[in-house]
Amino acid sequence: MRDAIEAVGTAAGIRLRLVRPFQGGEQGGALLVEDADGLPLVVTLQSEPWKSARLLAAEPVMRDAVSRGWPAAAWLRTGRLPNGTAYVVQEFVDGEPLTTIDRSAAEAVVRANRTQRGIGPDAAFDDSAQLLAVTRSHPWRSAVADRSSAGRAVVDRGDQLIRTRGSETLPSDDVVHGDLSASNLLRDPTGRIRFVDTETVGRGTRVRDLADLLRQCALATWDSTEAEAVLAGEARSIAGNGVFTTCLVAVSVNNLAWWAEHRTIEQFDDACARTLDLFDRSS
Known part of the structure; x- marks a missing residue:
């Protein structure tokens, strides 16, 4: 090294x-x-x-x-x-990584997320196109559906949500982190949220990053009820419930594809159950 x-x-x-x-x-x-x-x-x-x-x-x-x-x-x-x-x-960045997302942290993330509005260059990687592909025909989608009956249930429920409440298009003029989680967020000495691990940065909708963090809250062991409300409320206010629903389904399937490859079937099925609960709470 x-x-x-x-x-x-x-x-x-x-x-x-x-x-x-x-x-x-x-x-x-x-x-x-x-x-x-x-x-x-x-x-x-x-x-x-x-x-x-x-x-x-x-x-x-x-x-x-x-x-x-x-x-x-x-x-x-x-x-x-x-x-x-x-x-x-x-x-x-001189800062402390977030170990949980509570209401205060969620509100700080929302403030930072607002700086991403409308600054996605045309030449950047199109994250929105990738998200839409995951909801239609993509190897990650198949990886989840083929792993177990729980994975198939997530894909089927996601399809239903997008048909009834989702959007067939996604905005693509914001900068997006593309792989947001608590571990990629640092709080600096002034209390400001700073983003790290930005190798997946692209253009798309900043709703995607909020949905990704919301997904992590649902799969985590910490109490995230208030944080979920803050993140979901902001995400809906940006581009409407349709865009939020499509992003939430896409990032969930995206992440579960990683679980399908790297975790046991028991761990994968538990993550699927938590994802289905999140879908129900968010629909």
Whole structure:
């Protein structure tokens, strides 16, 4: 890992020293480094070809969004190493990761989410198109439906919700994080929410990020009743119940596809049951 950091420093034209990997979800998969002056920075590496291509394509989106006031960790350098691995050197955010989403945290997220309005560049990855694909015909959809009868129930219930209450189109003019969870949110010393792990940034509807966090609340063990009300209320106010419903179904199926691959059948079925409860509460 130290050799990789030295290679990043050489490619980026700055001297870097590895401090430690980040643990858990806090800027997960990233490395804490220092420059020659002892300034902390964050380095993310991506070797998988399609993911590395998407990371590099996200650089101008991040630069533009941060310049317009989106409170995300700024990207300072991006590029490729000789072996093809993509890298990004990011601003280090001095903040505490959220371990739960209560009403106060949800309200802070809503304030931060509002800065994403209307700043999605046309050239950015179209997250809304991907969400619509997940609700129609996509490998992630099949992965959930084929895993168990509980997975099939989620897909069928989601289809029903979209037919009766959803939307066939989604806005695509906002910046979206694209993989929002509590572990990707830091509260800085001023109380402001900052976004990290932004490699999946794109254009779409900011309702998607609120729906993603709402989904996590439903699957978590903490009491999120008030937080859910704040997130769902804001999401509906942005673009109406139809867009909110479609986003909620899509991000739920998207996430459950990960559960289908990485968790036991018992864990997967429990997550499906919680998702169905969320659908019922939100419909």
